[in-house]
Amino acid sequence: MLDTVERVKGMYKVEETKKGIKVFGVKDLNPKHLFECGQCFRWNLNSRGHYIGVAGGRYAEIVYSDGVLEIIGTTKEDFYTFWFDYFDLGRDYSRIKEELSEKDEYMRQAVQFGSGIRILRQEPFETLISFIISANNNIPRIKKCIENLCRNYGDRIQDDVYAFPKPQNLANVCENELSDCIKAGYRCNYIVEASRLFIEQPFSKEKFQETDIEKARRFMREYKGVGPKVADCILLFTGSFYNAFPVDVWVGKVMTNLYKVSTQKEIDGFVQEYFGALAGFAQQYLFYAIREGFLTVQTT
């Protein structure tokens, strides 16, 4: 399948309001699915039941209803320069879901359950550090560590809102101090080392443009604390490789029990053949459905 991100940003009608903007004609988006499928860690529900969070140094409140995406706290200009890409609004997810639904019944149900998932195009450094923290950790604690990290080392952008730290701000901190501040344990060493390497050897979707996924995976694993699973998370959630397929314990169980593949090499060979360019999307639908308890897999 060819890349479907060819439609121009003018595909949506955008209206500026007192609080922010409204984008009309947005399909295949559900804030709960989007923010709770495990791809991001800085979006939370507020007292009104809306998701608030920070991305790209910008604070926003997200409301979605009947094809209208409201982004409170932003401008038309910021929408076109940042949020459009962040929410991957140029991609036709209906086509992706149709194609994946035809694969098998299990996949069809996963897609139906997480119908409002989109893969956010997140910032490389934030994604790198966040998923280093994610290793052998649980989601509530990952979110706490990252929040602590931002409060202590990120720029304050509003009253009680902090941006994700810049690499320079983490590259020279004392590991013990970092550990005391963010409570990420032994991962603090990885964070400092990775920050230093990122400064001298950064990466981005653009940098990977002419690179194949295997080479990109080897590149990512040069960062301390980045193994096979975390590498694919970073490549997928920065929008660099949509055929990346992170295998955590849950997705691993699906692969073993349903598709009868087990080793990393076996799994990747299978998903590249079976899901092709849509492997990354498939992974997210599967992960979300399993984690939410909608689909089950044998644990024995």
Added chain:
DNA sequence: ACCCAGGATCTAC
């Protein structure tokens, strides 16, 4: 006290 969490690293074979 023990086990687990979107695993990765280090060591030994």
Added chain:
DNA sequence: GTAGATCATGGG
């Protein structure tokens, strides 16, 4: 290249 122990931290 691969099986096994170890790695902070907090919640159940």
